[in-house]
Amino acid sequence: MHRHALFRKKTRSSGIWLRLLWGFGYFGVTVATLLSVLLLPALLSKFKMQSEENHSFLHQKQVHFIQVTDDVHTQAKTNNSRRSLRSREKHLQNLWRHPPTRGFEPCVSPSKDYSGIENPRGYLLVHANGGLNQMRAGICDMVAVARLINATLVIPQLDKRSFWKDSSTFSDVFDEEYFIKSLEKDIPIVRKLPKELSTALKAHKNFRSWSSAAYYQEEITRLWDDYKVIHAAKSDSRLANNDLPSDIQKLRCRVHYDALRFAPSIEAFGRNLLERMRSKGPFIALHLRYEKDMLAFSGCSHGLSSMQMEELTRIRESTSHWRVKLIDPKEQRLKGLCPLTPKEVGIFLEALGYPSTTRIYIAAGEIYGGNYSMAALQARFPNLLNKELLASPYELAPFRRKYGPCSRGPSSLFRSLENNKS
Known part of the structure; x- marks a missing residue:
């Protein structure tokens, strides 16, 4: 009986504690619920505002960074464009610039020992051939050849057999009077053969291409022993470019750049x-x-x-x-x-x-x-x-x-x- 009484006493004591714990728990939950209902919206609102402020700050930083980057890129692009433009302008200037002389100067004046032909041995007839530039170069050569063989040059005849069938005469294209006068100290020049030689026997010769001065002074000058008139059938590329006497080269240049003036x-x-x-x-x-x-x-x-x-x-x-x-x-x-x-x-x-x-x-x-x-x-x-x-x-x-x-x-x-x- 004593045990049963002790057991009931302990059971009642345990129940009281359980009811107290349950009451405290219910009270805590109620208080927590009230707090959450009353305070949570305010906390969320404050957090949202702070979050938006942080986001706005970060966005401003990012926009500023992007703007700075774009400005740097735009400036670099502008600088590159300016450099490219300056480079193109400089290149164009170089394209139109006269080529460098590299120290070379015109050298066409004859040497001190140079003198004109005093006793020409005969007449040189020339049929220039090819296009206009070929004929110009050929005439320059034939003036030099006349000098080498001591001949009087008859005004050259221009090519009329070409594909274009151009009927121009020397005086149609060039200033004939100036041609004769400008070369009077180099070789004698006449407009046509003297009448007494118009029917004379002529040496028709196709001069060898790219020939030296020796070829004309030795082989061609022998023809004067039998003829008074030598006829050159062609004029193009008949005289060598190199290994010629300096005064002969200068004479060619004087003809090309001065004596052959256009009409x-x-x-x-x-x-x-x-x-x-x-x-x-x-x-x-x-x-x-x-x-x-x-x-x-x-x-x-x-x-x-x-x-x-x-x-x-x-x-x-x-x-x-x-x-x-x-x-x-x-x-x-x-x-x-x-x-x-x-x-x-x-x-x-x-x-x-x-x-x-x-x-x-x-x-x-x-x-x-x-x-x-x-x-x-x-x-x-x-x-x-x-x-x-x-x-x-x-x-x-x-x-x-x-x-x-x-x-x-x-x-x-x-x-x-x-x-x-x-």
């Missing part, structure tokens, strides 16, 4: 063309060498149609004074003996750095293939000009009457005037 009408016409081109800044005078006679003579046909190739072959075979008839076009091109096509010239000029706005004067005759051949060059350099675009029909009329519509005349003359006087 006054041509000189004035050429000056007008040059002034019109130069009035808008620097320009390129381009001789393409892409004319029908050049392609037919050289046998070059790269990029041409089969019909064009056949036409060029017929021209070459029917021109009797062109010796070589069978030509392999591919082999010619591989050897570098062909002119560049207009397209290749455009690529070349572009690679050199000339801008597409560059003005180009086409100093040549009719381009073979016409607009079709010129299309690729025109696409790269639209500002292509020629004498027909620069001069009026009235200004061209005198030359058309003389040279004909397809002649080399004015174009070749402009090209030579540009090379000789610029």
